[in-house]
Amino acid sequence: MTPETKNKIFFFLTLFAGIFILYPFLDYQSVMATGDHGRDLYAARVALEGRVPYRDYWWVYGPLMPYYYAFFFKFLGIHVPALLTAKALLALLSALLMYGALVTATVPCGLSFIGATWLLVFFPEFSITYNHIGGTMLLLAVACFILRYLERQKISFLYFALGCVFLLALVKINFGLTTFFCLLAAVFGIDRIYKNPVTRETKIFYWAALVLPALVFLIYWWFLRGLPIHAIRQCLPYLGDDQPYHTPLATGIAMLAKTILHNVTASRADFLFAMVVTGAAIQSFRLLTSQKTNDRWRMHALLAIGILSLFYVVNLQEFLVSGVFYRSLWAKPFAYLLMFIVVGLGIQRLPRGIRVLLYIALGLILGMQMMRVHSYVNSIKVPSQYLGVERGKVFLGNEAPWIDTVTETVSYLESNLRRDELFFALPYDPLYYFLTDKVSPTRQLIFFDHIKISPEQEKEVIAELEENKVNWILLSSRRNATKEYGLGILGKTYCPLIGEYIERNFTPVAQFGDWVNEPGWAWNHGTRILKRIVK
Known part of the structure; x- marks a missing residue:
């Protein structure tokens, strides 16, 4: 079997596994709030009528996602399951991009499949809003395209990455702008290390990158025009004390360490997986520092880890200055990418039998967790948990x-x-x-x-x-x-x-x-x- 055929098989396995994992969530939501979820549902519905975010109604994120969800309301009907279907599609795309990023980073196809399904089973769920999953998907797309550029040095991947950054800025402007600078830093580092020549296509990319922030601000200006400053600050609370939550950076770092420790020790399975990652990290270090390792391959691996580490740290920005737990979820996909890349590196020189046993163990963890989640979701699908009004039609964990x-x-x-x-x-x-x-x-x-x-x-x-x-x-x-x-x-x-x-x-x-x-x-x-x- 050729590597390309094997890659296609596991890609479609990821697709079908994702559909199976996500299907129960098309008419189920773990919790619904009359405020935050109501705001998102209302925004998508009035977008169908031509109402504009910010000017026609208060909106606190980028302007893109109300229109995305409105598209599904248009064709599936105006009810909660239509939006949940749109949300599930983004989760599925996130898993496929996770698979693509891992394979590109030379992680074996089987382990990449496990990593992609891991993302779905342990998904970084922003339970307070439907908006942010669009950002998660676009961040993974940017990471995937950067890793593809690292692998093949084709400028077309950078155009795709830049397009995803543009869309990300229309989902959450601060993450779009910081991802923009991360992208430029990654490209600059790759080109310098590999001594890539400055071609016509490279110049076009940098000119497009120069235009992108201006285009983003022009779009926001169009949506916000005519609003007084206080209304703009209520919609985009990024200045002064507009945000209600503040914490010193040192406290935020301590909270992050505490959160990681809690996740590692939450259960036996979590602890065992943490030990696997730790052992793989030690093996990876030995591999990357070995004189027998090919220099170009070593540099490729180090750049991939370095770029993803940069994205991980930068996407902790909101959490570190606020201490609000769910804001740490922006960085979690990059933590998953790093973990499975490290595991992929660490097991390369292990006997095939041990690698197979590891895959089986990780598969069992995934299977047991998926069964627990599906069992819980099915237990909620009873008449007393059903919001049966015409535009509801959804089972809720409330x-x-x-x-x-x-x-x-x-x-x-x-x-x-x-x-x-x-x-x-x-x-x-x-x-x-x-x-x-x-x-x-x-x-x-x-x-x-x-x-x-x-x-x-x-x-x-x-x-x-x-x-x-x-x-x-x-x-x-x-x-x-x-x-x-x-x-x-x-x-x-x-x-x-x-x-x-x-x-x-x-x-x-x-x-x-x-x-x-x-x-x-x-x-x-x-x-x-x-x-x-x-x-």
């Missing part, structure tokens, strides 16, 4: 009372509001706009302490409510969130004018869910429906 509250609230709104009648949801519950097929009467979707809504903005919101003749308001129990950092109390610690306006003009007519316990991000959820007082 507590059943949360699902009941959302269902009852949507049912009440659909029964009592006319088709053309709008309601105002706050402090941060755009999921209800999506589930009831309504648009927000205001541009602003979120109202909390850390958003820093100014009195001028409050007056604008009130004017929008009057202009759109809003007679209904939905208040969630997070209006009074004293324990969660950066939230506060509506009408007291933030938005006093809106609080006064609601109290003066609206009266409660219905209440659902939990108004006793401290409200949470996706738990202890309560809603209160208010109707305008007829004077």
Whole structure:
């Protein structure tokens, strides 16, 4: 069997394994929040109507992903499983790119297949948003194309990498820009070490690279034009104290070390895998420092490890300065790449039988974890966990009372509001706009302490409510969130004018869910429906 044939076989094995692993997730979500997930669902839905991120509604990431998910709404219908299908496709592409990157880095096809399925089974899941998986896929694409360039020195791979960086900047601008500089550093290093000549194609690449940041900023300017500075900073919170979470760099590094130690010791399987990686790292070091090792091959391996290490460190940027755990997930795909490259190097001189046993052991770990995950997902697929409203149609890992509250609230709104009648949801519950097929009467979707809504903005919101003749308001129990950092109390610690306006003009007519316990991000959820007082 030729290496090309073997590569194709394992590529398609990765594809089919990915479909099998991801299929149960097309109508299942581990947790849903009325705020963050509601925002993403709402953004994708109104993108179909031509509404523009930032200007027409508050949006906190790059402008690309609402349009990506809107495409699937267009052809699969406007409901949660359509978006989950689009999300699963990105995960599948990520696995295929992982496989391609590992094979390109001279990792054996079988181990590359294990690495790609490892990514899916232990996926770095951003449970707070549907947006970031687009960034994960594009980061892996950039890594794959850089490694291809390292292997073949063909400039066309750099054009593809640059295109992925451009798209990444439209998913999350800070990661797009830092990846842009990582790409340039990697290309410059490869060309210097291999003494590649500066050709016409190379010059075109660098001219295109010079234009890319300007093009990105031009696109953002188009989306943001006309907005005041405070609104722009609320959408792109990268300046000063716009971010609610801050931690010293030393503390962030200590938290990273603690997280890695926890992951290594979380279970026997994790510990054994860590020992395999450690042993492989020692063997890799011996191999790379051996006088018998081919110099060009050694340099290729060192460059691959160095480039991926650079990407790993740079993609820890948000985590190290905030200490927010999920932000470390941006770097995790590069950790997986490095681990399997090191294992691939470390086992090269081992007897074939030992390599086969290692593959079997890793396969057993994957199989057991996949069975556990699938078993858990299937246990959730019961009637009490089903969000059965028309635009829901999804099984959720939330507590059943949360699902009941959302269902009852949507049912009440659909029964009592006319088709053309709008309601105002706050402090941060755009999921209800999506589930009831309504648009927000205001541009602003979120109202909390850390958003820093100014009195001028409050007056604008009130004017929008009057202009759109809003007679209904939905208040969630997070209006009074004293324990969660950066939230506060509506009408007291933030938005006093809106609080006064609601109290003066609206009266409660219905209440659902939990108004006793401290409200949470996706738990202890309560809603209160208010109707305008007829004077």
